[in-house]
Amino acid sequence: MRYQVLSSMGTSVSRVCIGTATFGVAPLAEDVGKLVHQALDAGVNFIDTANSYGNQGRFDRPGVPPANQRASAEELVGAALKGRRDEVVLATKVSEPVGAGPNDGGLFGGGLSRVHIMRQVERSLRRLGTDHIDVYYAHHPDPLTRIEETLQTFEDLIRQGKIRHYALSTYGGWQLTEAVLRADQLGLRRPVCHQTRYNVADRWVETDVLPASRHLGISTTVFSPLAGGLLAGVGRQREFAGDTRWGGRGFSEQQLQLAERFTNLAESWGHRPAHVALAWLLAQPGIGSVIIGPESVEELESAMPAADLELDEAQVAQLTALVPSPPGFWG
Template identity: 35%
Template sequence: MEFRHLGRSGLMVSEIAYGNWITHGSQIDEDRAHACVRAALDMGITTFDTADAYAEGRAEEVLGRALRTERRDEIEIFTKVYWPTGAGRNNRGLNRKHILRSAEDSLRRLGTDYIDLYQAHRHDYSTPLEETLRAFDDLVRQGKVLYVGVSEWTAPEIAEALGVARDMGFDRIVSNQPQYNMLRRVIEPEIVPLCEREGVGQVVFQPMAMGVLTGKYLPGAPPPSGTRATDPEGGQYVTRLLTDEILTRVQNLRPLAADHGLTLAQLSIAWTLANPNVSSAIVGASRPEQITDSAAAAGVRLGPDALKAIDESLGNVVEHHLTGPLSPQSRP
């Protein structure tokens, strides 16, 4: 495993992280979840990503139990706050009440006394940014959170947060967690340049585009049983990518992956890690062998010719620019 700094902070994270959206507490049973975490640890992964809203808190609980016997100072645990965690009016968003209560609940479910990276899971337009950042800063000063970040924020939102933190003397954000892969590159025009200047690292999710970039979905064929496309919860996120044009272009990447001794999954992860602003790429797994395969992409460095060939193969199916607000459904 290779390691990178989280943005311009001093925290080192594994360049491939393990995430448990959809899987833990929902899609797979706990024994298999523990086996996947064990496989991640065996491959040298030290960074684990979750959120309080995943499986209504059960994902944090499962991850906490899976990591219970590990030395806490040798792993990094990331979690998030924003989505509803109860029926109450204040059990959602980034108001101070919700942040402080959610942090305590996450610490309890994870079985730890601190969170390495606490992230605002989306931007909250109904709460003053100063209130949100002050609550985060208080958690840092209390030692319950070491670093703070955001997820799926736009460039202007990130810039505003950095400005408020600077003006108010708050602990500044060190990371953004966006969706980023060969097919979706909307962070490149504005977010990446801003974050490179400001020392904010990207912790990207869905580097394999929900499995589409692994090549398991074939043009003109129904999705294989047991894949995310056939899962009642996960299927809603992947359907729009299952067009014959996209799937054909993905299959055209096979010779390039083979030339580098990689699977298509490994090629897609290595592609995200070729962006120097990416601190870590989050991968999930429903079976231990999947995480073993994904983690083997660590340390792979694609050269300019390979990156150009990928661009040429994918052509106009790549999404470069946002056409509207970031979708609240593009979790995790």
């Protein structure tokens, strides 16, 4: 396993991180501990969760207990880490809806207000069974809350010892830049990283998000590195792949055709498609860690060799050429 420091964090994280969005569904609750321990034993020291993962209806699947009978992903992670908490850089998030009230978060605002963050951090700490969170993400931008209020709230939580660092997730390039500049102007800490969706098949962030991150010196952590299984060779085989894992749509025929070209190229080099997809991301400048969401111990074990795979420049270029650069891309 290789490790890297995120921006000014001063702590090394594994370049492969375990995502937990479907914990309690896939893997089932009784299998979470085994998967987490297997990851730690393999050298993974970075776990990513959120206060909205696991026990919401969008994750429901046939044959699995309904949302109101499932523990949250945070609870399952906390239980799995008993006795091993100090081995892990633990990240969780705030801002997605956790109720139906006007101050319960959501994409339309309120999720990054001081009152919401202060309430939710206490609940996350209890569910995780810990006295501190290593990296606390603003899960999505909040259009109703001034960025100064959010940044000052994170600063206060750091001073209280409840979080060690804060980070941002799914921010646009201008929003990330605004947050960093305002933090500098107010004499507050900068975010240690920014999390975004990115993979060979989905490269829109190359237009402004990644250039902004690199210019500001902010590390990037990546979710959906395998495009929901599209780049792992399971696009046509698995019922729940892509955004269907949380209530969205499946893959288009165009995406599946891209996956076939990608798979053929990876296999011609003697590598598994999933390993090549992760290695391509880790070859990009500024990428600190890629977040994988294994649904079983077998999927975890299958993914681990990717941490040590390095592609040469020609291979990276061939993979990049599979998808045209996004409009406005400046390199």
